[in-house]
Amino acid sequence: MKSFALALTLMLSIVLTIPAMAADKPKSAKKLQHVVCFKFKETATKAQIEHLNKEFALLKDKIPGIVGYQAGVNNSPEGLNKDFTHCYIVTFKTEKDREGYLPHPEHQKFVTIVKEIVDDVFVIDFWTE
Numbered sequence: 001m002k003s004f005a006l007a008l009t010l011m012l013s014i015v016l017t018i019p020a021m022a023a024d025k026p027k028s029a030k031k032l033q034h035v036v037c038f039k040f041k042e043t044a045t046k047a048q049i050e051h052l053n054k055e056f057a058l059l060k061d062k063i064p065g066i067v068g069y070q071a072g073v074n075n076s077p078e079g080l081n082k083d084f085t086h087c088y089i090v091t092f093k094t095e096k097d098r099e100g101y102l103p104h105p106e107h108q109k110f111v112t113i114v115k116e117i118v119d120d121v122f123v124i125d126f127w128t129e
Contacts, residue, residue, distance in 0.1 A: 030127050031067070032092040035052055037084040037122040044117035051085070052113050056088055058091075062106040065097030066090055098125070 003083045040049060060069040068091030092098045101107055
C-alpha cells in the first residue's frame with residue numbers, strides 16, 4: 001500500500017509540474033528576421049561606412065521591439081554577392097514590432113545616412129524557429 005501511495009504521489013507531482021513547466025516556455029519561439037544588405041557607392045569612405053555600422057547597431061537601443069542585431073562583411077568565396085558587401089540582421093518577435101521599426105524617427109534618421117553612401121540595398125524578411 002505504501003508503494004501505491006508513493007507512486008500516486010509521484011504521478012500527481014509530475015502531472016502538476018508539467019503545466020507549470022509549459023507556462024514558463026514562450027508561446028512562440030518564432031522570430032522575425034529582417035535582413036538588410038548594402039552595396040556602397042564607390043565614393044563611400046571607410047569612415048562613412050564605420051559611422052553607418054555604428055549607427056545601425058545603436059538602433060537596437062533606440063527602437064522598441066528589436067530583440068536582436070547582427071552584422072558582418074561578406075566573405076563568401078562564391079563571388080555571387082553582386083557587390084553587396086555588408087549584411088545586417090535585425091530580429092523582431094512580431095510583425096507589429098517590425099511595423100513600429102520602419103517608420104520610427106530613429107530608423108528614418110538612419111535612412112538619411114544610408115542614402116548618402118549606399119548605391120543599392122537588398123531587404124528580405126523571414127520567420128525562424
